[in-house]
Amino acid sequence: MTVTAPEKEFVESLSKLDGRLPSGDLEDKWDKYKSSMKIVNPANKRKFNIIVVGTGLAGGSAAATLAELGYNVKSFCIQDTPRRAHSIAAQGGINAAKNYQNDGDSIHRLFIDTIKGGDYRAREENVHRLAEISTNIIDQCVAQGVPFARDYGGLLTNRSFGGSQVSRTFYARGQTGQQLLLGAYSAMMRQVAKQQIELFPNREMLDVVTVDDRARGIVVRNLKTGELETHSGDAVVLCTGGFGNVYFLSTNGKASNATAAWRCYKKGAFMANPCFAQIHPTCIPTSGEYQSKLTLMSESLRNDGRVWVPKDANDKRPPAEIPESDRDNFLERMYPAYGNLVPRDVGSRAIKKMCDEGKGLDPSGRAVYLDFSSAIERLGKKNISDKYGNLFDMYETITGDSPYKEPMKIYPAIHYIMGGLWVDYDLMSTIPGLFVLGEANFSDHGANRLGASALMQGLADGYFVIPNTLGNYLANTKLDSVSISSEEFKEARNDCKERTEDFLKIKGSSTVLEIHRELGGVMWDLVGMARTKESLEEALDKIPKIKDKFWNDLYISGESDTLNKSLEQAGRLADFLELGELMAMDALNREESCGAHFREEYQTEEGEPLRNDDKYAYVSAWEYNENNIPILHKEDLDYKFVKMTQRNYK
Amino acid sequence: MSEVISLNLQVWKQPSADEPGSFEFYSVKDISIHISFLEMLDVVNENLQKEGKEPIAFDSDCREGICGTCGFVIDGVAHGPLAKTTVCQLHMRHFEDGQTLVIEPFRATPFKVVKDLVVDRSSFDTIIQAGGYVTVSTGNAPDANNILIAKDNAEDAFDAAACIGCGACVASCPNASAALFTSAKISHLSHLPQGKIEDDARVKGMVEAMDDEGFGACSNHAECEAVCPKGISISNIALMRRNLIKTIL
Numbered sequence: 001m002t003v004t005a006p007e008k009e010f011v012e013s014l015s016k017l018d019g020r021l022p023s024g025d026l027e028d029k030w031d032k033y034k035s036s037m038k039i040v041n042p043a044n045k046r047k048f049n050i051i052v053v054g055t056g057l058a059g060g061s062a063a064a065t066l067a068e069l070g071y072n073v074k075s076f077c078i079q080d081t082p083r084r085a086h087s088i089a090a091q092g093g094i095n096a097a098k099n100y101q102n103d104g105d106s107i108h109r110l111f112i113d114t115i116k117g118g119d120y121r122a123r124e125e126n127v128h129r130l131a132e133i134s135t136n137i138i139d140q141c142v143a144q145g146v147p148f149a150r151d152y153g154g155l156l157t158n159r160s161f162g163g164s165q166v167s168r169t170f171y172a173r174g175q176t177g178q179q180l181l182l183g184a185y186s187a188m189m190r191q192v193a194k195q196q197i198e199l200f201p202n203r204e205m206l207d208v209v210t211v212d213d214r215a216r217g218i219v220v221r222n223l224k225t226g227e228l229e230t231h232s233g234d235a236v237v238l239c240t241g242g243f244g245n246v247y248f249l250s251t252n253g254k255a256s257n258a259t260a261a262w263r264c265y266k267k268g269a270f271m272a273n274p275c276f277a278q279i280h281p282t283c284i285p286t287s288g289e290y291q292s293k294l295t296l297m298s299e300s301l302r303n304d305g306r307v308w309v310p311k312d313a314n315d316k317r318p319p320a321e322i323p324e325s326d327r328d329n330f331l332e333r334m335y336p337a338y339g340n341l342v343p344r345d346v347g348s349r350a351i352k353k354m355c356d357e358g359k360g361l362d363p364s365g366r367a368v369y370l371d372f373s374s375a376i377e378r379l380g381k382k383n384i385s386d387k388y389g390n391l392f393d394m395y396e397t398i399t400g401d402s403p404y405k406e407p408m409k410i411y412p413a414i415h416y417i418m419g420g421l422w423v424d425y426d427l428m429s430t431i432p433g434l435f436v437l438g439e440a441n442f443s444d445h446g447a448n449r450l451g452a453s454a455l456m457q458g459l460a461d462g463y464f465v466i467p468n469t470l471g472n473y474l475a476n477t478k479l480d481s482v483s484i485s486s487e488e489f490k491e492a493r494n495d496c497k498e499r500t501e502d503f504l505k506i507k508g509s510s511t512v513l514e515i516h517r518e519l520g521g522v523m524w525d526l527v528g529m530a531r532t533k534e535s536l537e538e539a540l541d542k543i544p545k546i547k548d549k550f551w552n553d554l555y556i557s558g559e560s561d562t563l564n565k566s567l568e569q570a571g572r573l574a575d576f577l578e579l580g581e582l583m584a585m586d587a588l589n590r591e592e593s594c595g596a597h598f599r600e601e602y603q604t605e606e607g608e609p610l611r612n613d614d615k616y617a618y619v620s621a622w623e624y625n626e627n628n629i630p631i632l633h634k635e636d637l638d639y640k641f642v643k644m645t646q647r648n649y650k
Numbered sequence: 651m652s653e654v655i656s657l658n659l660q661v662w663k664q665p666s667a668d669e670p671g672s673f674e675f676y677s678v679k680d681i682s683i684h685i686s687f688l689e690m691l692d693v694v695n696e697n698l699q700k701e702g703k704e705p706i707a708f709d710s711d712c713r714e715g716i717c718g719t720c721g722f723v724i725d726g727v728a729h730g731p732l733a734k735t736t737v738c739q740l741h742m743r744h745f746e747d748g749q750t751l752v753i754e755p756f757r758a759t760p761f762k763v764v765k766d767l768v769v770d771r772s773s774f775d776t777i778i779q780a781g782g783y784v785t786v787s788t789g790n791a792p793d794a795n796n797i798l799i800a801k802d803n804a805e806d807a808f809d810a811a812a813c814i815g816c817g818a819c820v821a822s823c824p825n826a827s828a829a830l831f832t833s834a835k836i837s838h839l840s841h842l843p844q845g846k847i848e849d850d851a852r853v854k855g856m857v858e859a860m861d862d863e864g865f866g867a868c869s870n871h872a873e874c875e876a877v878c879p880k881g882i883s884i885s886n887i888a889l890m891r892r893n894l895i896k897t898i899l
């Protein structure tokens with residue numbers, strides 16, 4: 001190991017990280033690999049206990065499928081029932097290479113779009129597998145009764161999403177995530193009835209327990225009673241979603257957190273590309289100090305909505321009075337080939353650029369129009385309301401204004417984290433026996449995720465990948481039995497107990513919310529949509545100070561042996577504070593722009609991200625180190641099938 | 651209209667299911683009319699913490715009206731005065747300056763109070779376990795377009811499937827019936843060919859589970875439909891009854 005630039009305070013590992021990718025032709029890798037895997041025979045499956053943490057699309061589909069195969073599954077989630085995981089909030093749709101529209105789609109095209117959308121920072125093998133599986137997902141969900149949109153002939157219909165020139169997105173009005181999640185949830189409930197799944201709702205995972213260096217269990221806090229419980233198993237499947245809430249305001253749910261992933265990081269799981277955070281262009285702008293979350297307006301709206309600002313920054317006329325000739329439809333102008341349907345990172349930056357130029361809308365100057373008037377004129381109000389009715393209603397509920405009458409005002413917001421725990425092709429982390437699925441891993445989206453691809457990935461991981469790769473692991477591994485009365489479990493439980501009590505002992509004067517808001521401000525301003533060396537160094541200076549404030553001045557009322565929301569949030573914030581620092585460090589290390597990671601120093605003349613493939617075509621995977629100086633491991637992205645080019649949506 | 655309002659709140663406080671509860675009085679000032687009801691409670695809780703007092707326990711997650719986590723009763727109405735809206739989407743512009751509001755948990759025998767405004771709704775999971783699914787394991791599915799579904803049926807199925815499982819229907823029903831919740835799932839699946847096959851077993855199983863969990867019988871008050879944040883129709887209850895009768899005939 002060598003120490004690189006000491007001011008960055010990390011160590012770089014000399015050995016390369018291996019994703020254990022199968023060899024052979026790209027198209028056949030997954031099939032061939034599957035047929036070479038060892039299988040656990042049916043009678044033996046019931047001897048295995050699998051812990052699945054999280055019940056979103058990834059965890060729900062994994063728990064149901066593993067239980068169907070005969071494994072004993074214990075399923076954990078924070079909410080009071082599995083059906084409320086934040087996947088429920090996904091609006092727009094799910095991609096699949098069905099080519100039902102006969103518009104030239106194929107597995108290869110979906111693969112290429114996703115690789116390109118991710119700005120060539122994802123593994124070819126993973127993305128190809130995802131594209132292959134995409135079609136099975138739709139079949140499975142329809143069979144479960146997911147009410148996807150249909151045409152009059154009874155066939156499934158599609159819409160378009162950003163970063164693609166075909167129509168491959170399946171949807172259920174603006175509630176696709178809800179319907180897919182309820183599909184996975186009902187499949188889970190069938191297995192609960194068969195006693196193949198045991199449910200543990202209202203539980204928050206606080207640590208992973210390793211025995212002989214393998215993941216063999218977890219510590220959870222019962223959020224209703226405050227009791228700490230330990231659970232053992234033969235493998236742990238982590239499906240705990242994204243950690244956009246490190247920015248305080250995001251489109252994530254209140255309970256979305258990094259804790260489960262961060263605790264695993266501290267036990268030896270590498271954290272990959274943490275600086276790749278997606279900012280979604282179309283969210284309802286912030287309105288005031290007490291705002292608790294940001295609401296997404298689905299990307300699907302850009303099928304019919306046009307994004308614009310007045311050409312003249314001083315034009316204060318109401319939108320309806322501004323004629324077409326005085327409007328700057330800037331996405332259509334800047335990106336004629338994709339127009340309003342450019343990928344998210346591109347769209348967000350264009351909106352920021354307009355606002356930075358002073359063309360943003362009143363009162364904050366941080367908003368642009370998303371206008372449906374020409375679509376309503378062309379297609380009729382009924383047609384638009386059939387497609388987007390619930391989104392329009394949601395917008396009106398929140399803002400008090402009707403998008404049928406005047407354009408929406410929108411601004412970018414933190415939405416999704418491409419980074420996450422590092423996993424190999426089997427979705428196993430660097431802790432053997434710890435698998436990571438869904439948004440919690442880093443695997444498929446590179447530096448930018450395309451719309452409607454997260455639902456696809458979560459379900460691909462849970463329904464179709466993990467049932468194979470977990471079986472292979474179990475069949476190839478000799479696992480001794482473990483007991484929760486062993487030292488390892490007792491110690492992990494004690495650590496969690498002390499930590500929880502430490503929060504209550506601080507007895508300072510700042511609330512969790514205040515400190516979290518402060519962290520969020522720093523993250524958004526300095527580690528957000530546009531980053532520079534200076535901004536990141538400033539973040540690395542400021543975050544530790546906020547961390548000090550947390551550990552010296554936090555105040556939480558109430559006790560640990562009861563439902564205590566502030567205590568839950570304090571635990572999550574403690575981890576966000578550490579994660580935020582790593583995100584800034586990762587962003588500082590990556591001296592290039594790619595996808596959502598935009599370093600202002602590295603841009604083309606037209607202001608597009610400028611990659612540096614010679615130096616940064618790798619996954620950065622960070623290893624925790626006791627002395628708090630993380631170790632950077634690199635997994636080279638060795639593209640054999642696709643040529644890395646400059647993305648062009650013009 | 652002024653941009654801020656003040657309110658008097660009477661909030662149900664109860665440490666746990668086994669301890670008695672009572673109303674406590676809070677007054678809040680300078681609440682922006684642009685924030686949501688839950689954000690208003692966030693402000694109350696921040697103030698309480700600053701005074702060293704325990705905050706009001708209430709639950710929420712998505713805060714955009716889709717996860718079904720939030721929910722309590724405001725002045726006798728589940729999810730408050732605005733139709734088809736969860737409390738997380740209810741904004742303060744719908745209230746008046748100086749108004750007094752009574753806030754209590756969803757009350758029903760099967761919904762035990764966990765703490766303050768948080769109740770246990772796990773009985774809903776139990777009802778779904780009794781048949782609220784299609785029997786199909788991963789990997790068994792035919793090509794999606796092999797199952798043709800008339801657009802109207804797909805839309806009707808969707809309307810029923812939009813239920814968020816919040817429990818407002820139960821809380822507003824004089825009999826604490828879960829008929830709207832249960833029938834919504836039955837109706838969703840019954841409108842689809844792949845779900846219809848199991849109609850009989852499903853309706854029997856789920857209705858029985860509903861009774862076993864201690865929910866009351868439906869006597870057509872329609873209060874459930876009135877408070878449902880997703881506008882689930884009581885016509886689903888009629889369908890559930892028809893499906894149930896078919897199993898007897």
Ligand SMILES: Cc1cc2nc3c(=O)[nH]c(=O)nc-3n(C[C@H](O)[C@H](O)[C@H](O)COP(=O)(O)OP(=O)(O)OC[C@H]3O[C@@H](n4cnc5c(N)ncnc54)[C@H](O)[C@@H]3O)c2cc1C
Pocket residue numbers: 053054055056057058059060076077078079082084085086087088089090091092093094095176177203204205206239240241242251252253256257259260296298415416437438439440451452453454455456458
């Ligand atoms: C508003 C919104 C709209 C979106 N729209 C789309 C879309 O249209 N198309 C698309 O493809 N993607 C969309 N996305 C992204 C997509 O919804 C998510 O990436 C995806 O659903 C994540 O699924 P998941 O299963 O990984 O995690 P989640 O659904 O977030 O589930 C996480 C689970 O983990 C549990 N959990 C978390 N931490 C812990 C812990 N410490 N202990 C115990 N349990 C824990 C939670 O309780 C929950 O059950 C959207 C996202 C948002 C926020």
Ligand code: FES
Pocket residue numbers: 709710711712713714715716717718719720721736737738739
């Ligand atoms: S918090 Fe999700 S519906 Fe209100």
